[in-house]
Amino acid sequence: xxxxxxxxxxxxxxxxxxxxxxxxxxxxxxxxxxxxxxxxxxxxxxxxxxxxxxxxxxxxxxxxxxxxxxxxxxxxxxxxxxxxxxxxxxxxxxxxxxxxxxxxxxxxxxxxxxxxxxxxxxxxxxxxxxxxxxxxxxxxxxxxxxxxxxxxxxxxxxxxxxxxx
Numbered sequence: 440x441x442x443x444x445x446x447x448x449x450x451x452x453x454x455x456x457x458x459x460x461x462x463x464x465x466x467x468x469x470x471x472x473x474x475x476x477x478x479x480x481x482x483x484x485x486x487x488x489x490x491x492x493x494x495x496x497x498x499x500x501x502x503x504x505x506x507x508x509x510x511x512x513x514x515x516x517x518x519x520x521x522x523x524x525x526x527x528x529x530x531x532x533x534x535x536x537x538x539x540x541x542x543x544x545x546x547x548x549x550x551x552x553x554x555x556x557x558x559x560x561x562x563x564x565x566x567x568x569x570x571x572x573x574x575x576x577x578x579x580x581x582x583x584x585x586x587x588x589x590x591x592x593x594x595x596x597x598x599x600x601x602x603x604x
Contacts, residue, residue: 487587492559492580495552499583504529506597528602531567535574537600538581544599549581556580
């Protein structure tokens with residue numbers, strides 16, 4: 440019984456350290472996002488509307504993966520652990536879950552971008568159900584669109600995602 444008390448007392452500081460690390464990591468990620476590079480020139484709404492949903496998804500895929508990588512950067516891990524964590528989050532199935540969790544928070548214009556992204560998700564996938572693939576592409580399209588048009592809104596939505604630690 441004394442061993443159990445000793446172990447629980449020893450684990451308590453570790454749990455506190457883990458919590459402190461999560462808060463520190465969250466603050467660090469927020470600061471990094473706030474200072475992330477912006478486009479050298481602002482695109483006009485007309486220019487953004489001319490970008491295909493597939494191209495927005497291409498951009499959104501890169502932005503989303505960068506966000507996930509930044510989120511997992513602290514506390515430090517082995518490269519294999521980073522890779523495993525990031526791959527789990529950038530899978531189509533996880534992206535589809537994230538889109539569903541964000542949908543209640545989306546504005547009407549954002550829902551329209553999601554719809555355009557879903558319709559643009561053409562092509563056959565062997566590994567993933569087509570509906571899941573469409574949802575993942577919709578999320579990437581939304582992220583690409585918001586990166587170009589409303590970076591603060593993008594940050595706000597990304598911070599609503601519950602990335603697994």
